[in-house]
Amino acid sequence: MTGGSVRGNDRQGPPGMRYGAPVSAIKKFQVTFDCAEPERLARFWCEVLGYVTPPPPEGFTTWDDFNRTLPPEKQGSWFACSDPSGVGPRLYFQRVPEGKIVKNRVHLDVRVGTGLVGDERLATLEAECARLVALGATHVQTLYADEENESCIPMLDIEGNEFCID
Numbered sequence: 001m002t003g004g005s006v007r008g009n010d011r012q013g014p015p016g017m018r019y020g021a022p023v024s025a026i027k028k029f030q031v032t033f034d035c036a037e038p039e040r041l042a043r044f045w046c047e048v049l050g051y052v053t054p055p056p057p058e059g060f061t062t063w064d065d066f067n068r069t070l071p072p073e074k075q076g077s078w079f080a081c082s083d084p085s086g087v088g089p090r091l092y093f094q095r096v097p098e099g100k101i102v103k104n105r106v107h108l109d110v111r112v113g114t115g116l117v118g119d120e121r122l123a124t125l126e127a128e129c130a131r132l133v134a135l136g137a138t139h140v141q142t143l144y145a146d147e148e149n150e151s152c153i154p155m156l157d158i159e160g161n162e163f164c165i166d
Contacts, residue, residue: 030080030090031108034100035159038079038093039063044158045091047135048110051081100160108163113150122151128165129153 035041046053053063060066067075082090112128113121122144129139138156145151152166 028089030092032092032094033161034096035093035161036095036099037076037159038095039076041157041159042079042081042091042093044135044137046081048132048137048157049083049088049091051088051091052084053079053081104162107161109152110163110165112165113152117150118145121145125151125153125165129155132165 033041042053045051056063056066060069063079070077077095078093080090080092082088110128113124116124122142126142129137129142132155133139136158138160140154140156140162143149143152143154150166152164154162154164156162
């Protein structure tokens with residue numbers, strides 16, 4: 001192959017494109033949720049992840065004050081939250097007219113049991129599940145450890161979006 005050596009994680013894509021090759025300076029991304037109630041869902045995810053909401057725009061004491069200046073159809077149409085450490089992605093919530101109909105193609109894994117195994121992991125997951133249920137999440141099921149996988153708990157957020165705690 002011309003143009004350099006092939007690394008183990010390089011995969012060929014469309015002609016002239018290599019996956020896993022050095023890329024430009026894209027370092028940050030945000031995760032966008034389509035939803036019915038952006039601020040409510042954002043505040044739920046702040047509680048789940050320890051994220052924070054940004055201060056209202058300059059010149060406004062609260063987000064409600066800001067929203068009142070918008071046309072009625074734009075009021076409350078979006079909200080965002082971010083990792084206070086600046087490491088995790090920003091979460092953006094936008095109001096859409098249609099409700100959730102089918103299973104998510106992408107979901108978040110909330111990593112509360114990283115490095116834990118067996119009963120200690122399961123106890124940590126179950127405690128987090130109870131905390132999130134108290135916030136309005138739905139416990140779908142508990143998947144117990146087997147020969148290949150550790151335990152995890154699929155859940156639904158307050159608008160029915162799937163996520164897992166693992």
